[in-house]
Amino acid sequence: MNNFIQSGRLAIAGLLLAAMPLVALHAQDAEFKPVAVVSVAPVKKILADVQYLADAAGQTDAGRMAALLSTPFTEGIDKTRPVGVVVMTNGQEFAPTAYLPVSDFDKLLTTATEQIGPPQDVGEGIKMFTPNQMPIFVKDAGNWAILAMDQEKLANPVGDPTVFLKDLPEQYDLALQFFPGNIPEIYRNVIVEQMKTGIDLSLEQEADETDEEFAVRKQQIADQVAEIERVFTELEDIIIGWNVDATKQGTYLDIAYTGAEGSEFAKMMALNSDLSTEFSGFTSSEAAINFQGTQKLSEADIARMDKQMNSVREQVIHQLETEGDLEGDELASAKKILDLAIDTLIETARTGSIDSGLMLDMTGGKGTFLAGAHVADGQRVEDGVKELLKLAAADGEVPPVKWDAETYQAIRLHVMQIPLDDAPPEAKDILGENPEVILGIGEKSVYLSGGNDAMARLKKAIDASIAGSDTKVGVVQMHVAILPILKGIQKNAPKPVPGVDAAIEALSGGADKFLVTVDMEQRYMRLRMMLEEGVIKAIGAGVAAQNAANAEADANFEDAPAF
Template sequence: MSFRCSITVNRLFAVVAFASATLFASSHSLVRAQGTAPAAEGGTVVTDATEPVVVVTLGSVNKLMQDINYLTGVVGQPQYGGIFQMMAGTFTQGVDLNQPIGIIVPLVNGTPEPIALLPTADVRTVLKRLEAQTGPADELDDGTLVIAVGANTVYIRQVGTWAAIARNRDLLALAPTDPASLFEGMGNDYDIAIRLRMQLVPTETRNMLVAQLRQGFEQAISKQDQADAEGTKAMAESSIKQIEQLIQDTDELKIGWNIDQAGKQLMFEGSFTAVAGSELAAMYGGQQAIPSQFASVIRDDAAAYYHTAMSIGPQAVEQVSASLENATGAIRAALDQSDDLSDAQRDDVEALVQRIIDLASRSVKEGKADVGALLLANQNDFQFVFGGFVADGNEAAQIVKDLAAKIQNEPKAPKFSFDVSTYKGVTMHLIEADVPQGEDELQKMFGPKLRVHVGTGAKSVFVAVGKDSESLMKNLIDSGASDQGGVRPVGQFRVQLLPILQYAQSIETNEVIAAMIDTLSRASDGGDVMVVQKSIVNGQESRMLVSEGVLQAVGAAVRQVQQQKMQNNGNF
C-alpha cells in the first residue's frame, strides 16, 4: 500500500491531462451542437469569456536553439541541432529571439479558443518571410492582417510588442498587451510548459466530461463477459468516482520540461493543487513526511533505491480501503472463472488473497506509509533489500507459513525454514529454491540455489536477495530507530545506470551494453535518474532529473545499433 500511495500524484497528472484534452474536444462538440456561428466575416460575438484556462509556453528562440544544440550534441547527433537552427533562422526574422512564445486558451461562449502570442514589434516583417507558404497578407479596415494557412484563415494583430494570432478576428481583443504575468513561472524557465486552471471551466462542462467518461466505462464493461463485468464493475465505479473528484476539485496543474545545460540534465517538473477546503485538498494535506524506519536505503553508492515515508490522512485511508475492497471482489470473480484450479484450491487462494488484502487495509488504516528498497551492484554480484511497515508483522509471517504448508508436497516447491533466528526483535526466515539446470543467466545470478531471506518484526517486513544480503538486511534493521525525520521528500527514487549495466554485462555480454558502459565510464556521472515528490499546500509536486550521462549512454546505444545494422546489410 505504501507504493500505491506514493504514485498517486503520477496517476493524478495523467488523469487530469487526459481530462483536459477530453474537455476541449467535448466543448467543441457541444458548441457546434448548439449552433454557435460567426456574427460576421472573420468575427464571433464574444458574449462571455474567461481568463485563460490553459497557458502553453515555449522558451525563446535563442533558448530553444541553444538547448537543442546541447541535447543533440550530447546524444551524438549534432546534425539535427544544426537543422533546427537553420530552420529557426529562416522563419524568425522580426521575432524577438529572447522572449518566449505563448498560447493562451480562454473559454469563449463556452468553447476553448486558442490565441497565440508571438514576441515581435513588427509582425509584418515576420509575415513577409512566410509569403512563400501563405501568400501576401491582406489587411482589414481595423488594421487586422489576414493570411491563409492551408484551408484555414488566420487573423493577426499587433498588440504592443507582441502579435496576437487567432482563428476569429474578434478573439484578438482578448489578447493581453503584456503577457508577462500570464507566463509567470513558465516562459524561459522551461523549454515547454503547460498550466491548466480547472476551476475556470464551467461546472456544467465538467459535469458533461464526467458523464462522458462514465459512459465510456459502461460501454467497455458491457462488452465483457457477464461474469467478468460483475467482477470489474465495482472497481470501475470506484475509479469513476476518483476521476470525478479530480475533475471537480482540481485547482491548478502545471507541467514543465527543460534542458538544463548548467546542471547537465533534463528536468521534468509537475505540480498539482486542489481547491482549498475540498476533500481532495484534505487528502493531499494529510500526506506529510514523517520519520522512517527505512531511510538508510538513501545512499550515494546505490545502484538504485526507493523510499517513501509519509502520513496518510483519513480521506486517503477511506479511498484506499474502498479500492482494496473492490479489488477483492474482482480477484474473486477472476478465480471463479479459472478452469485451472479445483474448488479446494480456489477456496485456498481466495482465503490467502483475502488475508493479504485485510493486512494491507489494516496497515493503511494505521495512517502512514513507510517503505525502503535498496539495490547495490558491481561487476560480479548484487544485493537487494526491502523493508516496509505493516500493521502486523506476525500475521505476515503466518500467511507465508500457511502458504508453505499448502504447497509443501508440490513438485519443485521451495524449501521454507521458519523462525531460524532472531535479530533485534526481527524473526528471521529463509526460503530456498533450486535454480534449474540450463538457466545459465539465473545460475550466474544466484548460483545453483536461490536464497531469499525474510524478516518479520512486530510492525515490519524485510526481504533480502543476493550475495551476503542477510548482512545488508541487518544493517537496515540496525538503522531503523536512528531516523529523526527532518526535511525530506514524501517519496524519492534514484537509479544509476553504470553499476547496473556492468553487472548485466558480467551475466551476458552485449555490444550495445558495452558501448553504454564505455561511454558512462568516461562521463561526468554514472547515468543518474532521480524522481522526487514533495508535499505542498493543498497538493504535491514532482520532479524527475535525467543526467547528461544517461543521454550520452542512450546516444552510444543508438550509434551501436546503427553500426550493427550497417554491418548486417553489408554497407559497412
C-alpha cells in the same frame, strides 16, 4: 431500464448543448478567466537546449543543423522572450489567442508570407492569412504579434501574455497549464454526462459474471468517473512541463497540481508536506535500483483504499473460482493467501501511514536485494508467506525454511537457503556460493533480503534505519542506475555486444540514472521523471555502435562467397 437511463443522459447532454447559445446571450459582459496557457521558452533557450541534447547524444552536427534550419522561420521574432498561447472564457465561450514576441513586425510578416502566402489587410492594424482556406488574424501590438482564428477575439486581447505565463518560461522549455475550475459548468456537465453515457453504452455483463459482480464492476467505473469530476472542483491548476537543464545534467517531465483551498486534494498535500521514513537503511543513491515510498493517509484516502481493495478481492476470488486451475485444498489455500494479503493492505492503510524502502545493490558485480516496509501486523504477513510456501510445495519441491533462525533488534529472522548446485558460474559470482533469502518479521514491520551476503546486509540496513528514523523524505524517490545493469549484461553476455560496450564507455562520467520523484507541500504536488545526461549519452553511443556493427555484419555477408 439501462436503455431508459442512457436515453435520459443523452437527452440531458443534448439539452445542455442546446442551452449554450441561449445562456451565452447573458454572458456578453462576464469576466474572462484563463482555461489553459501554453508556454514556449525563448527561441534562444530552446536552441541551446537542443544543442545540449545533441552534444550529449553524440550528434553535435544535428544540433547545429536544427539552429540553421530554424533561422528562416524565426526572422522578426525576439529570441530572448517566450511564446505564449492563452485560452480565456467568460463562462460560455472560449477565446484562444497566441502571442509571438516581436523584434520586427514587418520581418515577421515577410517570413509568414514566404511560408503561407501574402496576407490581406482587414483594418485596425490586423492582417489576415488564409493557409489552406483557414483564416488566421494577426495584430501588431507593439512588441507582441497577437494571433487568433476569429477577428473578434483581437478586439480586446490580453496586452501582455507574461501575466499568465508567469515563471513557466523560466521553469520549462514547453509547458501546458490547465485551470479546470474555470471550465464553464455547462461544458463540464456535458463532458461528464457524455462520459457516463459512453460507459453505459459500452459496458456489458460478461457471460460468466453474476449480477452482483457486474454491479461491483459498474460501481468501480462510477467511482473512477467521480474521481475525474473531482478534478474540476478540487484542483486549482494542472501543469505539464518539459525542460532541459544543463546545470542539473539532464532532461525532465513534470506533472504538477495545485489543490483548491479547503479541498480534499489540498488536505492530502498538506498532510504529506513533512514526511520521515523508518526505512532509510533500505535505500541508497549508489544502488542499481532504489525505491522509497512514504505517505500519510486521510480518512477519505483510507475509505477509498478500503473499498478498492475489497473490490479487488472479489474480482480475484471470482477469477480463481471460474478459471478452474485450482481446486479443493489448493483453491482454499489460494483464497486464504489472498485474504491475508488484502487484509494486510487494508489494515496497514487504516494505520494512516504507508512507509517502505527497497534497493537492488550490484556494487562490484555482486547482487543483493533489500526491502523493508511498515505493516499493521507482521504476524499476518508471516502467516501469508507460510500459506504461500504450502501452496507452492504442492506443485514441486520448495527449499526448506529455518523458521526463527535468530532474532535481531526484536525482529524474528527466517532463513531459506537457495541451492545453486546446477547454476552457471555467473549466477554464483553474482549471488554468492550459498545465497539466502531472509524474511524478517517485526511487530509492525516486515523485511526481505536475498542474494550475496544477505544476512549481514539486512542487519546493517536495519541498524541504519534505526539510527536514521527521522530521515526526511518525499512521497516517492525512485531511481534506476543504468551503468551497473549494463555491466551485468556485459559480464554475462556470451559474446561482446557493441551497443552495450559503447554505452558503458559513455557512462564513465556518471549521471547514469532514470529518476522518479513525487513531492508535496501544502496545496502543491509535483511528479518529476528525469533522464540524467549519462543516459542520453549511453543511448546515443549505444545506438551508433550497434548500427555500425550491424552495417559491418551486413557488408561482410554481402562480400561472402556464394556456394
